[in-house]
Amino acid sequence: MxxxxxxxxxxxxxxxxxxxxxxxxxxxxxxxxxxxxxxxxxxxxxxxxxxxxxxxxxxxxxxxxxxxxxxxxxxxxxxxxxxxxxxxxxxxxxxxxxxTDVIGFRNSLQPLLQPHHNRALVLGTGGAAKAVMYALQEMNISFTVASRTPGNGTVAYNSLDKAAMEAHTLIINTTPLGMYPNVDACPDIPYDFITSRHLLYDLVYNPAETLFLQKGAAQGAAIKNGHEMLILQAEASWDIWNG
Incomplete structure (x- = not known):
């Protein structure tokens, strides 16, 4: 066995x-x-x-x-x-x-990208954020990292203004904020500046639509949760074990 x-x-x-x-x-x-x-x-x-x-x-x-x-x-x-x-x-x-998080994220995100999704805002600085940043580099998408506390090349959520939000049309949440059971939480960014040109991607998949994604959808943005990423990274693991 x-x-x-x-x-x-x-x-x-x-x-x-x-x-x-x-x-x-x-x-x-x-x-x-x-x-x-x-x-x-x-x-x-x-x-x-x-x-x-x-x-x-x-x-x-x-x-x-x-x-x-x-x-x-x-x-x-x-x-x-x-x-x-x-x-x-x-x-x-x-x-x-x-x-395999890199593979799962990249292959899940790629089909959703429009030509104007060429600058990303990565929310969070943990291990998942590092995998996302590596994948973005592979796809030649420039990015800015934002978190609650600025420093070491990271900007603070509360420093994001209209110009910053409009420039970064791809926003990726790599934090656990909004994950069940804490469904009322979300990264503290200015959602009012999100438009229909934006694509919001959340690595969280439970609930299927986090508050982060709900707020994006309300502004007309395209949204995607992390469920497909999980499936793709699991399949990639299987290929590695049996390749």
């Missing part, structure tokens, strides 16, 4: 387990299972791997996307550049880290 799984903590709601269990059933993939491994500290990873010698691949979620790197033998170029790993291939005794 080939075993794949997810490490993180806590793992109360795992998209990955449901996705892969369904995939194995619907595509008649025999001899495979997907498990969740909630480990309270990343230092427990070597013991986990020793207990499960049949593991062929792992997904990595918060809070270990960055912490896992010292435990790996090798990194893909994207993972090394981003400094975050969400997929590990276990093959021939080697542990190689990849970042």
């Amino acid at each position: 080939k075993t794949y799984g997810l490490i993180g903590y806590p793992l109360s709601h795992s998209f990955s387990k449901g996705f892969f269990t369904r995939k194995f059933e619907e595509e008649h993939i025999a001899g495979c299972q997907y498990e969740t491994f909630p480990i309270p500290a990343i230092t427990e990873l070597p013991a986990l791997l020793a207990q499960h010698p049949g593991l062929c691949g792992l997904n990595v979620t918060i809070p270990y996307k960055e912490q896992v790197i010292p435990y790996l033998d090798e990194l893909s170029d994207a993972a090394a550049n981003i400094g975050a790993v969400n997929c590990i291939r276990l093959k021939d005794g080697k542990k190689k880290g990849f970042n």
